[in-house]
Amino acid sequence: xxxxxxxxxxxxxxxxEPMAGNNIPARFVTVRGGHGTIIFNLICRSRACxxxxxxxxxxxEFDVVHVAIEQxxxxxxxxxxxxxxxxxxxxxxxxxxxxxxRPHGIHGHGNSISFRPSQLVPGAYTVKAANDGTPSCPDVxxxxxxxxxxxxxxxxxxxxxxxxxxxxxxxSYSPGGYVWSSTxxxxxxxxxxxxxxxxxxxxxxxxxxxxxxxxxxEDCLDECEVNVIKVDLELKNTGTIVPYPENDAxxxxxxxxxxxxLGPLPMGQGRADFPGQAYTAPIMVIGAVSPPSVPASIxxxxxxxxxxxxxxxxxxxxxxxxxxxxSKRGVxxxxxxxxSDVFNDPTPSVAQSKIYMYDCSGLLPAAxxxxxxSVGDFIREEKAFRYAVEWRTSGGTWSECSTMNVGQVxxxxxxxxxGVVANDWEDIxxxxxxxxxxxxxxxxxxxxxxxxxxxxxxxxxxxx
Amino acid sequence: MDKMSRLAFLFLLxxxxxxxxxxxNSGENSMEHKSLVGSGHDSRDAFKKATxxxxxxxxxxxxVSPGPPGEAHYEGMRIKVTHNxxxxxxxxxxxxxxxxxxxxxxxxxxxxxxxxVIVFVGGDAVATNRVLKILLSTPxxxxxxxxxxxxxxxxxxxxxxxxD
Numbered sequence: 359x360x361x362x363x364x365x366x367x368x369x370x371x372x373x374x375e376p377m378a379g380n381n382i383p384a385r386f387v388t389v390r391g392g393h394g395t396i397i398f399n400l401i402c403r404s405r406a407c408x409x410x411x412x413x414x415x416x417x418x419e420f421d422v423v424h425v426a427i428e429q430x431x432x433x434x435x436x437x438x439x440x441x442x443x444x445x446x447x448x449x450x451x452x453x454x455x456x457x458x459x460r461p462h463g464i465h466g467h468g469n470s471i472s473f474r475p476s477q478l479v480p481g482a483y484t485v486k487a488a489n490d491g492t493p494s495c496p497d498v499x500x501x502x503x504x505x506x507x508x509x510x511x512x513x514x515x516x517x518x519x520x521x522x523x524x525x526x527x528x529x530s531y532s533p534g535g536y537v538w539s540s541t542x543x544x545x546x547x548x549x550x551x552x553x554x555x556x557x558x559x560x561x562x563x564x565x566x567x568x569x570x571x572x573x574x575x576e577d578c579l580d581e582c583e584v585n586v587i588k589v590d591l592e593l594k595n596t597g598t599i600v601p602y603p604e605n606d607a608x609x610x611x612x613x614x615x616x617x618x619x620l621g622p623l624p625m626g627q628g629r630a631d632f633p634g635q636a637y638t639a640p641i642m643v644i645g646a647v648s649p650p651s652v653p654a655s656i657x658x659x660x661x662x663x664x665x666x667x668x669x670x671x672x673x674x675x676x677x678x679x680x681x682x683x684x685s686k687r688g689v690x691x692x693x694x695x696x697x698s699d700v701f702n703d704p705t706p707s708v709a710q711s712k713i714y715m716y717d718c719s720g721l722l723p724a725a726x727x728x729x730x731x732s733v734g735d736f737i738r739e740e741k742a743f744r745y746a747v748e749w750r751t752s753g754g755t756w757s758e759c760s761t762m763n764v765g766q767v768x769x770x771x772x773x774x775x776x777g778v779v780a781n782d783w784e785d786i787x788x789x790x791x792x793x794x795x796x797x798x799x800x801x802x803x804x805x806x807x808x809x810x811x812x813x814x815x816x817x818x819x820x821x822x
Numbered sequence: 823m824d825k826m827s828r829l830a831f832l833f834l835l836x837x838x839x840x841x842x843x844x845x846x847n848s849g850e851n852s853m854e855h856k857s858l859v860g861s862g863h864d865s866r867d868a869f870k871k872a873t874x875x876x877x878x879x880x881x882x883x884x885x886v887s888p889g890p891p892g893e894a895h896y897e898g899m900r901i902k903v904t905h906n907x908x909x910x911x912x913x914x915x916x917x918x919x920x921x922x923x924x925x926x927x928x929x930x931x932x933x934x935x936x937x938x939v940i941v942f943v944g945g946d947a948v949a950t951n952r953v954l955k956i957l958l959s960t961p962x963x964x965x966x967x968x969x970x971x972x973x974x975x976x977x978x979x980x981x982x983x984x985x986d
Contacts, residue, residue: 610891610925611891613924614891614892614924615891629888630924631888631892631894631923631924631929632888632894636888638888662890684885685885685887685897685898686897687887687895687897687918695889695890695895696890697889697890697891697892697893698890698891698892698893698922698924698928700892700925701890701891701892716891717890717891718888718891719888719890720888721887721888722886722887722888725885725886725887726884726885726886727885
């Protein structure tokens with residue numbers, strides 16, 4: 359038996375150009391019942407007359423084996439339970455067709471075989487089909503077992519993240535690449551990479567169903583949810599503390615100040631731990647979490663960082679205003695000044711999906727050298743706060759999701775020497791605004807406090 | 823915080839408000855608390871984290887400022903180092919510390935002028951003069967810290983005794 363695929367070559371003694379060692383042009387004329395005729399086109403050249411070529415045909419009959427796979431190349435999805443390969447109708451394999459593959463995984467006997475892509479390692483398989491008795495006469499085809507697998511069912515990203523990514527599992531395979539899309543629109547891309555990056559800050563908060571398709575086989579795809587979480591921060595510096603149950607920490611917050619009033623409080627009020635001594639202006643920072651109803655696996659926590667300086671502004675013998683540093687903190691690196699979690703509520707409320715942080719920042723005018731200031735002297739303090747909401751999923755690593763800068767300016771003036779703070783200090787300014795303060799003092803700021811025309815001397819160390 | 827906890831919290835705060843918590847004018851702390859700064863911080867762990875641990879005498883409490891709710895910050899507490907357990911500090915130095923003021927049952931006290939104390943300062947991402955923990959310098963606490971120093975990697979040993 360011969361193989362239709364074989365090539366034929368003239369060999370033997372006394373065979374000369376042009377036939378020696380070359381393939382003979384040959385063709386099958388018929389293949390019926392495995393019986394075929396091969397016509398060889400030969401050229402005969404006389405040694406005596408090299409130019410006297412003669413073409414002639416030689417016919418030879420053989421029993422011919424012919425195996426041809428119907429599918430030249432086959433793409434199957436790794437999620438499919440079954441896939442099929444078969445040989446063409448003109449296949450003649452008198453001993454039966456045997457199927458093998460490299461790597462191993464697709465095999466069988468017969469004109470048609472089935473195999474289970476879901477049980478195969480994704481990748482390219484070279485499949486060989488041959489007459490069982492003539493293994494050297496096979497046909498081959500490529501079978502690509504495609505896999506598109508997003509290993510997570512849903513992920514959460516923060517809307518303020520500059521970059522986020524989604525990756526396929528390492529065993530995903532699609533030689534033509536992948537096509538990413540989302541509903542609603544916003545996350546898309548295509549290419550050979552198994553990772554797609556996107557910019558959460560460009561996306562409205564909410565749920566996105568992200569689909570990744572094989573570029574080779576569009577029905578071979580996987581999906582996951584991307585949830586873009588956003589926390590919009592708002593400063594509340596008037597009115598009262600948001601009450602319970604909307605704000606779970608209301609009682610702790612109001613008790614820490616002795617009042618639920620926000621904004622500048624009368625001198626001496628606003629700190630239960632320093633009764634009669636503080637000059638405070640309680641605020642809330644409120645975070646609106648969207649979309650609402652985040653799952654319990656998402657946790658938030660509040661952070662507060664501070665850089666501050668305060669100064670004494672003293673009449674220096676009545677001829678001059680002298681500015682010296684009173685205190686500083688978080689210079690140059692802001693201090694973590696979050697304090698106890700008892701005083702904030704990091705769990706989004708059911709009704710409004712909001713989280714709450716409370717602060718009753720202030721100063722104690724009479725503390726330290728304050729009690730020795732003269733009537734008419736001032737204390738100024740600038741506090742540069744950065745409030746941050748951190749989040750994590752499933753107990754993972756905390757990362758910042760939203761931040762807001764708040765600047766507090768406190769100015770008070772010594773007006774008496776009774777020993778009672780409320781009587782001795784005038785509440786001139788205690789403001790909180792969404793600004794970034796530099797926590798340094800300038801001549802202009804001093805002038806706006808003291809007025810007049812007396813010279814102002816800022817000590818060289820005042821802004822150290 | 824459930825309702826019972828909130829009521830308990832309010833009760834403790836009421837107590838705190840009825841008795842002076844801290845007196846900024848005098849620089850004295852009139853609370854009768856059981857714990858000093860960093861009381862929740864295990865001594866062995868604090869010793870390991872700190873860049874320096876030493877015995878010192880408080881010369882001046884420094885300037886107190888209200889911190890976040892339930893916390894105060896002491897800046898520039900002046901101390902005089904008398905003995906080093908870890909690292910080398912000498913003479914007078916200024917330290918900063920944060921102290922819990924509320925809730926009352928968790929509040930901490932601040933060492934007074936003249937107190938002999940064992941101070942744990944510094945550590946990773948912590949300023950070199952920032953206090954992690956303070957113990958009163960009692961014979962028991964000195965022995966305990968000395969044992970920690972001698973067996974820094976050993977098991978639990980003297981932690982209980984080191985609590986102030």
